Amino acid sequence: MTAKDLSKDEFFYGHKACAGCGGSLAVRNALKVIGKNAFAVLPAGCMSAVGFNFPQLCFANNAIISTFAGTASMLTGIEAGLRAKGITDFTSVGFAGDGGTADIGIQALSGTIDRNDNILYICYDNEAYMNTGIQKSGLTPFGAKTTTTPAGKNIHGNIRPKKNMFEIVSAHNIAYSATASIGYMEDFMNKVKKACGISGTKYIHVIAPCPTGWGIPVSDTVEISREIVDCGLWYLAEYENGEFTLNHDPKEFTDIAEYLKKQSRFRHLTDEDIQIIIKSRDAKWEKIRRDWRR
């Protein structure tokens, strides 16, 4: 899919997301791919906070806020309810952030995948609880400074790596899962489109930077979400029919230090810290290149 193939309809419009918000771009374009028959569920979090302030209601399609933990279970209920009423031409799609997915919502998500309910779950990952003011989530990367993982003399930000949601979800033997980045928009849109054509549970994990939380200029959201892929700290991949496939295999990674130093959340990192990040990237890619289809 390219820009030309996209619907001209705008479904997510007039919202109060911060300027340059990556999450809102992910939601906007996913809905343009899915179309007007999307029933969107958004848990308490950034995208619901900016899109649903009565009487300013920013979704042109059917959309509803769920409890923080209840994105996946509400998707299940909507899908079952519509089916019970004989409605078949729709997509039950969820948009939850990293905390709503990897932390508080992981139980309901696991249940939905276990039942193989026919829904699409999109995690827009901005790597911390941004809506409440940049607190650490289970998807905050190693070394990142957040308001609950301060960078001081003793501790250099977050001491734990990101949870591997893509592989956790895939380990359920899910019908389809994929990783994406809003910096590679066509790839993301293709995956959304592909997911819409698959029956069962689909999960797409899309990196969607938050300029405020990452400490970058608001104009740099797209650029940084390309760089995270180019330096190897994120990868574009898919899981279906029991197999992992790497979609994009960079011949050479760009400089991790350069990627990190652009963001104020990483600016405190020492050379040793950066070496840890490089080693962990290399170990991951060694496994990916050994085990996944390319």
Next chain:
Amino acid sequence: MAKKFLSGDEAFAEGVRLARPQVISAYPITPQTIVVERLSEMVENGSLKSEFIHVESEHSALSCAIGASAVGARAFTATSSQGLLYMAECLPYASGGRFPIVMMNANRSTALPWNIYGDQRDSISQLDSGWIQAYAENAQEGLDFALMSYYIAEHKDVSTPFMVNLDGFVLTHTYETVDIPIQELADKFLPPYETDNKLDLENPKNMAFSAGPEHNYIFKYKEHKALLNAKKIIKDAEKRFADIFGRKYTGLLETYRTEDADYILITLGSIAGLCREIADKLRAKGKKTGVVRLRYLRPFPTEEIVTAVKNAKAVGVLEKDISFGSEGTVFTNVNSALFQGGIVIPSYNFIGGLGGKNISHEDIENIFYLIENGAERVNFVGIEGGD
């Protein structure tokens, strides 16, 4: 109409079958489990056409039911005790969104200490969640509530979720002969669910949104009014029910020999039968005793209580609940009604049945004795070793 020998749980499941919910999402918990087991059997054998969702928790059970209700489907769930508390976040969500979900709750003690037996602390702790709360006395009433609850909850003047409470084990696991209405009459009683409060392809909606201070309180006011509206709709539902099925119910509460009673015991749930038995026994000895059974705690029968006890000399409230550091919550509510009705008589609170502790004939005789002769404001029934 077929007569069957059923437990409270099984009778309730029969009532749910007759109500034709389109989505059932529930998680097992003792002593509710039998309800979801029977419902899944009904779905399997085709006697109930419904989507049965095997959710992974109670939070998801109600969240899923909310999702189903948000597209206009009739939804059912059931839980108990820890499960009710685990889904607690979703309770005001369902009522605030005005989703007329029906939930059966098997009243059970809450940990700690762990205990699977019946008391009413679970549901009473959620009185302020915005749900209609009803308490059945026997399996037949449970079944009938299953049908009536949907009629009341889905009525456009109410549009509020409905929690039907059955005492754990005493009611959920005790067998009695139950009349099961035929489906044709059940369908006549309960029309299919129609609403505008739904996501709709023809008429897209944004739902469950935020509302700031300038609007929020208006939503809450309307929610309160809807629960008050339920008082009238409960009457209508019972009249309709009696017309179709021949069984009569008495609204928010049921009185027994209260007209000329000096001493009235107010209670709720399955213990009411024993209370009436003791009232009869004491009447035979010349004591003018009566019983009020609260069938609903929300909406609360304020005026009805005033009418029932206005000539009494003293009242007692027997409940399987305690708001620690204060008194039983039913007692608080009853006292508020007495005060509003200008009734100045002694009232005493009897906390009994916690964690399934048996309430005996003697206990209730003693309660009536204390109502007549005076007691502490709050009394733990049968407590030994206290001061």
Next chain:
Amino acid sequence: MKPYLREKKNFGFSDIPESTSFEAGYLVSVNSGWRSIRPVVNMEKCVGCMQCYLYCPDGVISVENKKAVIDYNFCKGCGICHKICKLNAIEMEAER
């Protein structure tokens, strides 16, 4: 299909719906006040490649007659369009 600005902006008691359910895509306020800089399309340079349209988080850019058109009511001035444009056809100018 797109959420759009409505005439009715104030909601009193009787306008408030009974439940938390309302018409989709109902807008009562614009976002133009957020901007300190605004993107301006150079019509000479713009070839209508749609990259700015594709990457706008607010969806405020459309391409009409092969030229980018910006809805300044809802543009927040983030400048992603300016960065993404390979032809330098979008300049950021200070709001007056």
